[in-house]
Structures are given as C-alpha cells and as structure tokens.
Amino acid sequence: METIDIIQPKNLVYKKPDLMNDNDMHYCPGCSHGVVHKLVAEVIEEMGLADKAVGISPVGCAVFIYNYIDIDWQEAAHGRAPALATAIKRLWPDRLVFTYQGDGDLACIGTAETIHALNRGENITIIFINNAIYGMTGGQMAPTTLLGMPTATCPTGRQADIHGYPLKITEIAAHLQGTAYVTRQSVHTVAAIRKAKKAIRKAFENSMENKGSNLVEIVSTCSSGWKMTPAESNKWMEENMFPFYPLGDMKDSSKDNK
Template identity: 80%
Template sequence: MTENEIIKPENLVYSKPKLLNDNPMHYCPGCSHGVVHKLVAEIIEEMGMEEKTVAISPVGCAVFAYNYIDVDWVEAAHGRAPALATAIKRLWPDRLVFTYQGDGDLACIGTAETIHALNRGEHIAIIFINNAIYGMTGGQMAPTTLMGMKTATCPYGREADIHGYPLNITQIASTLEGTSYVTRQSVHSVAAIRKAKKAIRKAFENSLHGQGSSLVEIVSTCNAGWKMSPEKANLWMEENMFKSYPLGDLKDSTNLE
C-alpha cells in the first residue's frame, strides 16, 4: 500500500467496531443476529463501557455470542438469563448489564424469569430477538410463531385450537410497572438499523442510570428456518411479522435529564 492509498483518520467514514472480533460467525447468511451484534459492539464502545459491561449469553442460535463481542460474558441455563442478570446487577450496580435472548429462550422456557425480572424493575436491559421460530434445533414452532405459519412441528400452519395463540411478550412487558422502556424494532433496512441502535443505546443508558427494566425486541428473520432466501425472508417479515409485531415504542417512562 502506497502513502496515497493509506486511509487518513479524517477521511474514515466507517470501520468495524473494535469490540467485534475477527472470529467467523456461525450464523446463517442473511441472519439478523450479525447486524444486532454489530450494533451492540458499537454502542458499548461509544459509551466507553468496554471494561464495565457484563452480558449474559442464552441458549439457542445466539449461544456463542461471547465469541464475537469482546466484553465479559456469563453463560446462563436455558431461559434463566434475566435471573442471572438480576444477581450481577445487584452485586455490581455500576456495570452495564444486559441479556441477549431469542424467542424460544425468553418467551418459552424463560417466561417466568423474564416476566418477574421486568416486573421487579431490575436495572437491566434485555435484547429480544424474535424470528418466530426455533432456529437452532430444527425449525419448530415457537411461542411467537404466527397464526397459519408453517414450522417443523406445525407443518400445516399454527392453529389456535391446537397450538394456542402467539405470545406477544413485549406487549405484556409494556403493562408491567417495573419496565421503563419497552420497544420493538428491526434491522431489515438502513433506516431500521439506525432506529434499533438508538433503542438499544437508550436501554443500556437506563441500566446504568437505575431507570428500571428495559426490553428491546428486534423482529428478525430466520431465512434458513423459514426456508427462504434472505431477500424473500425480509419481504415476508415486512408483509407478515410486522402486522402482528408492529414496530415502535410501546412504553417510555425514562427520565434521564
């Protein structure tokens, strides 16, 4: 590389977040997890919290999140991440503490831990990846699977009288007194990514300033589980997922002035 080819700092428009390491990601091409990982790494770095962040890794597709974002991680049993985050935050109240969970982990086996941590108003942030399916274990129906949506365990589509209705965990969270910020975002476009970043940043700031519980749902794709190309999965999400899980803030009672 010649001197003229060297990128000068004042000309640098964008670079990979320093906290996002060089390990090849195991996520399927087109998966939303990689984009959210990038946002999380950027935000922690911008907040200057690299040495004072504790993240809780789930069970599911994001189980290896600790391989990609270079902060302190703790592995939780399936669904128990909010309980673990509660203990860590109470022991280290000056830390940025957040969980990173999928819909099966958070809204199924971890329903009780999620609801009660949020209801207690624990000063933690929860990032909730909702792709309406169990991605890692074979594409089974999840609590958030849409009505009529086909999965490995409801091959003819979800039916209310057999499978029950989709669980709107974020809507439930917005009704709890312990939550201060509840929002639903996505990362399917540049504009959506910017909004998602602002939402995650606000949730993290709430954790640091004792503002109660924050929940950021990211409505996501699972093109492998949905058996679609990444492009078609994004389109399907826009045409179907957003109807049941509309984007935007559901609750914001923070006071950080």
C-alpha cells in the first residue's frame, strides 16, 4: 500500500503556549479546564505580561492550574481567592491579578468574597469555571446545579423545595456597580473557544487599565461527575446548561459609555 505523507500548513499547526510547561495534564478526558488553561496562557503571553501576572488558585480541581502555567501563583483558602487577589492588586497595582475558581469554591463558600470584591470594583479578573457540580470531591450538588440534575448528594435530582434554586452568579455580578465587564462563555467548540479567549483578553485589559472588576464565567462539562462520556457531556451541556446559563456578555461598561 502506498504511503502518503500529510503535510499540514504551518499556520494551522497548533503551538503550545510558551508559558505552559511540560507537566502531563491530570484532568479527566473531556474536562474544560485544560482548554481554559491554554487560553489564559496565550492571552498573558500575547499581552506581554508574563512577568507581571499573578494568579490565585483556590481549592478544588481549579487549584492545579499553578502546575501548568509558569507565572507567579498564590493559593488561597477555600473561597477566599478574591480577597487575596484584592490585597495583591492593591499592593502591586501594576500587576495583572486574576483568580481561577470553580463553582463550588466561588459560588458557595466564597460567595461573600466574590460579591464584595466585584462590588468594590477591585481591578482584578475572576475566571469562573461552572460545571454545576463539585468535581474533585465526589460529584456533590453545587449552588449552580440545575433543577432536576442528579448528583451524589441529590441522586433523584435537585428540588427547589428542598435544595433551593441554582445560583446565577454572573447575572448578579452584572448588576453590581463595581463591575466593568461581565460575560458568560464556553469552550465546547472552536468558535466558542475563540470567543472565550477574546473575553479573557478584554477582562485582563480592563484590569490593567483600572476600569473595575471583571468576571468571566465559562460554562463547562464534568464528564466524571456527570457520569457521561465527553461527547455526551458536551451535548448535555448544550441542551440543559445553556438554556439556563445563556452565553454572551452581560455587562460591558466600555460599550455603555459610548
């Protein structure tokens, strides 16, 4: 049989960001974290801020971002990343300071720190990975778990009369006076990945220009916690998560001022 070499044009070959090290990714197949890590690294590189970037990693699956992107990192207690980010940015106002948090960390134990940092207009960016479940600790119900969605702690599905309603942090943030840019994106397709990257860049630029606080939510999958294959998770997210957590910008003060 004849062998044909397939040569890919150079401009289509993926180049790993220089800021990402060679550590093997430990995330489950289909997890959104790895894709978002790549976007964060690319944006920091392209902005030329590798030496001025300080990331805050909390507790949960999101904590491991420090193991893959070679910038300065601080680890915060569970939910306290926005408070730590506030201190760092106020001490070093010339730095790019951002947090990288999951929904259990940000929207549950860290609700107070998140809301008040955003409302104060701290010049930081909060990157919020929302997969509607506690991924690291066994798939328990999170504040963002959808009604009817089964988890380890609500195996028959979340019920409003017992567990309350899912918390829409991004919609709340959009109504706060201190926020400059609030958006909800995803990374389930190439087009979505491009939009998410632009959103992260805009948030980082706002932070460096002292325009106020920024929140970038990424609606994500958790194949292990959802007990689905990666393909099934993507489909389930599109059919169930997106209607409740619609994608797009919720607030953009740069447009509001025009």
